[in-house]
Amino acid sequence: MPDARFEAFRLSLGNFTPTATSTTTTTMENLDKIPLSYATVSIGYNDSHTLPKKLDAIAAAGFQAIELGFPDLLTFANQHLRPSKPQDGQDEITAYDYDNLCTAARHVKSMCEARSLKILMLQPFSNFEGWPEGSEERADAWKRAEGWMHIMEAAGIDLLQVGSSDTPAEKIGTDRGRFVKDLQELADMLADKGMKVAYENWCWSTHAPTWEDKVDRENFGLCLDTFQSAGYEWGDPTTDSGMVEDGRSKEQVEKDWQASCSRLAKTVPKEKIYLLQISDAYRTKPGPLSKNDIDGLRPRGFWSHAYRPLPFEGYLPVVDFAKAVSGTGFRGWWSYEIFDAGADGKGKEYEMEKVAKEAMDCQKKLVEACVKV
Numbered sequence: 001m002p003d004a005r006f007e008a009f010r011l012s013l014g015n016f017t018p019t020a021t022s023t024t025t026t027t028m029e030n031l032d033k034i035p036l037s038y039a040t041v042s043i044g045y046n047d048s049h050t051l052p053k054k055l056d057a058i059a060a061a062g063f064q065a066i067e068l069g070f071p072d073l074l075t076f077a078n079q080h081l082r083p084s085k086p087q088d089g090q091d092e093i094t095a096y097d098y099d100n101l102c103t104a105a106r107h108v109k110s111m112c113e114a115r116s117l118k119i120l121m122l123q124p125f126s127n128f129e130g131w132p133e134g135s136e137e138r139a140d141a142w143k144r145a146e147g148w149m150h151i152m153e154a155a156g157i158d159l160l161q162v163g164s165s166d167t168p169a170e171k172i173g174t175d176r177g178r179f180v181k182d183l184q185e186l187a188d189m190l191a192d193k194g195m196k197v198a199y200e201n202w203c204w205s206t207h208a209p210t211w212e213d214k215v216d217r218e219n220f221g222l223c224l225d226t227f228q229s230a231g232y233e234w235g236d237p238t239t240d241s242g243m244v245e246d247g248r249s250k251e252q253v254e255k256d257w258q259a260s261c262s263r264l265a266k267t268v269p270k271e272k273i274y275l276l277q278i279s280d281a282y283r284t285k286p287g288p289l290s291k292n293d294i295d296g297l298r299p300r301g302f303w304s305h306a307y308r309p310l311p312f313e314g315y316l317p318v319v320d321f322a323k324a325v326s327g328t329g330f331r332g333w334w335s336y337e338i339f340d341a342g343a344d345g346k347g348k349e350y351e352m353e354k355v356a357k358e359a360m361d362c363q364k365k366l367v368e369a370c371v372k373v
Contacts (some may be wrong), residue, residue, distance in 0.1 A: 041069030061356035076102035123161035130172030203232035280314030293351030
């Protein structure tokens with residue numbers, strides 16, 4: 001279904017009428033003034049790459065904000081705080097120890113302020129929607145939501161990234177109305193605190209590729225992603241060609257991709273885009289990934305976790321998507337989210353400062369590519 005990803009984006013926004021400025025003829029002015037962010041979870045690869053060092057590298061490169069990764073917050077809390085009231089005899093701070101995590105969040109806020117960095121978003125809140133009423137999983141999802149909101153208040157964050165659930169359909173079903181209802185309730189709870197949902201359609205999600213219902217909330221918008229979109233509609237790590245092979249020719253896949261980008265540029269309201277995440281993808285070596293789950297992850301999920309370099313270092317049509325998003329008139333945050341373990345996925349050593357500076361240089365190249373006719 002070539003246009004399913006676009007449909008998931010479009011229909012998640014609710015009713016709207018495309019404006020005259022939401023067209024592919026929108027000028028590419030002011031792209032050089034786009035505010036830039038970097039996701040903390042995507043820089044650094046070992047224990048010595050602490051959150052303060054990550055912030056130093058991101059700030060030194062000239063980025064204006066971070067996406068705060070929950071795993072980074074949890075690690076920071078355990079490295080720098082001792083539990084004031086250990087829960088259930090635990091010696092370490094857990095993902096549910098929200099009192100101590102809020103204390104850590106206040107420290108992170110201060111560290112960011114000292115480096116002139118805004119905390120754009122808390123991420124990634126996953127596997128939220130769809131759990132059956134009365135289930136332990138549903139109770140856990142809402143407990144996590146409330147806890148994460150407390151953390152956001154402590155850190156001064158007003159945007160929560162929610163990734164489309166990849167829980168198997170056998171557990172959450174296929175009732176899209178229920179998925180939307182859960183997301184509406186979450187958006188309403190956030191609205192009471194002046195917060196928003198940035199919903200990201202992960203390309204390996206259980207339901208997002210064919211989701212056709214509306215969330216229709218004022219504080220519900222999109223976290224668009226060059227990898228997630230191109231990696232679903234155009235690319236596939238399990239095929240020899242690296243492209244989607246579903247009975248269409250390569251030429252038709254490319255044609256459908258271009259048409260999808262064009263429709264996005266024409267119809268998605270710029271105010272419903274909260275940020276654009278930036279990365280590319282490698283053609284995996286020595287060959288395609290297995291079509292079966294890998295280490296408990298679906299192939300595209302495994303691909304996402306380790307094979308995402310900077311744009312122009314992979315093979316996805318990143319420029320097409322960035323240009324389409326720009327074509328809506330959106331001039332909000334672009335955020336780099338790079339998970340680069342090499343084309344073989346085995347990992348590589350690097351200096352965070354160098355990587356952050358390379359991302360900033362890449363932004364200039366990406367903007368230049370977007371403004372070309």
